[in-house]
Structures are given as C-alpha cells and as structure tokens.
Amino acid sequence: MSDSFKFEIDGVEVLARRGQSIMQAADEAGIYIPRLCDVEGLEPQGSCRVCVVKQNGRVVSACTQPVIEGSIVENESEEILGYRRDLVRMLYHEGNHLCPICEASGRCELQAMGYRLGITQATKYPYLQPVRPVDASHPDIVLDTNRCILCGRCIRASRDIDKKHVFEYVGRGIRKRVGVNGYNLADTDIALSDRAIDLATCPVGCIIQKGRGFFAPIGERQFDKRPITLGILPVKERSEQ
Amino acid sequence: MKKRIATVSLAGCFGCHMSLLDIDERLLDLLQQVEFDRTPLNDLKRFTRHCDIGLVEGGCCNEENVYTLQEFRRNCDVLIAVGQCAVMGGLPVMRNAIMHSEDPLRECLETAYLNSDKIYNPSNRIPSDEALPLLLDKVYTLADVVKVDYQIPGCPPSGETLWNILEALLAGRPVELTYEQLRYD
C-alpha cells in the first residue's frame, strides 16, 4: 500500500489512495460530505458546489478535487455550512419548488439537504418564478423542468450507462436547462428501465414515473425520519422504497 | 401580563390555523399564557389593542390581503409568516409561473370566467363588484410586502412545530426544532 497516504477531515485522520477525490476518500472513511450533482455510479462533474470544502485553506469541490497528501480539509465548519446553505437556497429560489404538491417530496435530495442544513427558507434571495416547460408526452415518464436543478445526473446516466444520450444541456447562463434529444420525450427511445429514469438518478422531482407518484405515505418517506447522509443513496434501496 | 396574539389567514386555506388547533389540550396551556386578540378563532375582526405576536397564514393575492398584512405589521411587535403560502407563496404562487404574457391578470381572469367551455357564466362578465377585493398582478410572499421577523415553513407546519416555536417565543428562549419538525410540505 505504498500509494496510500494520510490527510485530515475536520481533525479526523483519513487514509486516501493516490488519485482519489476528497469525496471518495471521505466516503470510504464513512464521513459524509453533502452532495447533489454527484451520485454513486456516475462520473463526478462538480457543478452544484454543494460538496464545497476547504483543502489547505482553498475552497474546492470535494467530488472533483484530488486529495493532497497530508492536507487539512474543512467540511463542517460554520463557514462551509454557510456556503452550502446559500447554494441550496439559490437552487430553491431559481426554480419553482412547490414541495406540498411535489411527487418527490420526502425523497427529494434538495429538500433533504435543506432539512439537513436547517434552512427555514429565508428570503435573502428573490424567488425567480421562471416559466419552464413540462413534457408529459411519453406514456410512462414526465419531465417537469420546474424542479430541475441542472445537476446533469440524467444526462450522465443516459449517456454513460444507458448509452442513449436522451438528455442534454441546452442554453447558457440563467437560460441553461435540460432538454431532450428529440421533439419531446415521446420522440426519444427513453424507457422506464433506463438508469436515467431510476428514482435514484434525478435528485429532485423532475423526472417522474407516471402512475408512481406519492407511493410512500407521509411519515414513511425516505427522508422523513433520517437526514440525508451516507448509506442512504444506494440505487437499489431507493428504487424499492 | 399575558402576551397578546393575533392571527389571520390571507391567501391561505386555513390549514395552518387547523394545525394550530392540532396542539389539542395544550391550547389550554397556551391560554394560560396568552390572550387572543383579532383572530378567526374568536371571530374578532379588528384589533382591540397592540399585540405582541402576529401569526399570518397565506401570502398576498389581492389588495385586501396587503391592507390586512400592513395592519398586522403595524399592530404586532413580532410578525411571523406561518406556512409555505406565507413564506414563499404556496400553491397560489403557481399563477406567477404560468402567467408571463403581456397582460397576465386579464388572461387569468378571462380563462377563469370567460374563455373556458367548462364555465357557466350567462352574463359573460368578469366579476367586478365593489365588495370584491382586486386581484394583484401576481402573488406576493409576506416578506415581499412587509418586514417579517420569523418564518415557519411547512404546509402546514405541524401542531408540534407550532407549539414548540410558540412556547420558545413566549419563554424568550431560542427555538430548536427537531429533525421531524422542519418540513417544507
């Protein structure tokens, strides 16, 4: 094990292998670093910044930043938590998040992140209330982009695992959104069995399986009793819930 | 002296008030500590005195809501937005995201009263009685209109959550919600 070395997360000594990201090493050590765009089984893309940590005093995204030997990583400091709260708030305010009527409520990672960070929805930022399309053309699947946080998990799942390239980013800046590779969803070769449609892929209530909404009663949903953390994300466990 | 509380439902569904009643027999404990001024619970329609705490459910969708909210702000030391509607507009706010035409309010009213084949409206007019408050161009959150001191998310926040917060507020200590008590739905 000559390629393994030590570093520190919030004062805890952690072992890492060369080439590992901070996130990978932390996961293996059982230390949870919050995340939204990163999920088990997909290439990290480092876009949501919720996994922000400080390594040797520099602010970096843990899912894409390689561990530096002997480095000191700050994960749960007040400063870092503040950044994460702001990021999650902005994601909330940027889309149309009506949790009371959302099929994903209770199993949504954005919402769960809000709970974990103790956000009581302060109004520091304006609610943008954008006009965003809902694509219900497909017999089995709905794409409601009102709730999209542009994490790109559907894009990577469809491209790298399903090998279909159904989803892609379109537009730039504030107009950036997720589009489908066709006139609408019904015009693509998407299928319920795709990883892109798996409940564990879309962290929010954007990709919806028709006829499967609200399957767990309130109080028994994924994040009703347990905060989002390690070991709560495995695809299998979530799909069967 | 007992603290005075006022409550009101603006563009809300009264679910948050129902949730307050959900504190069950603790209502009696609450009444030991507070006196209710203007609130639908006792049907007082006007403030009788200045209040310590104002609980407001629902956002603002018409001019009467704005007027009432401003009155609450003037008459309450601590103003609390209760529930998702008050905090971020709630379900009524859906109208903001679907109405981005040149003349959104007209479009909304025409769809509701004139242009749908599901409507029976022989006069073919949009209701415009003086007694009806005018709709605002869009739905506003409480904090869009006045200064709000605290926000309690949830639709509705559970009785437990409300009790926990009121108790802490009355005792003058910081609120600590358990994991289950912070909800956005």
Ligand code: SF4
């Ligand atoms: S996607 Fe998540 S945050 Fe958005 S409305 Fe649904 S439950 Fe709420």
Ligand code: SF4
């Ligand atoms: S549809 Fe879902 S998975 Fe795809 S980018 Fe939007 S939030 Fe992420």
Ligand code: SF4
């Ligand atoms: S937050 Fe929910 S329960 Fe409260 S007024 Fe609005 S819709 Fe009703």
Ligand code: FES
């Ligand atoms: S999880 Fe690292 S940037 Fe999104």
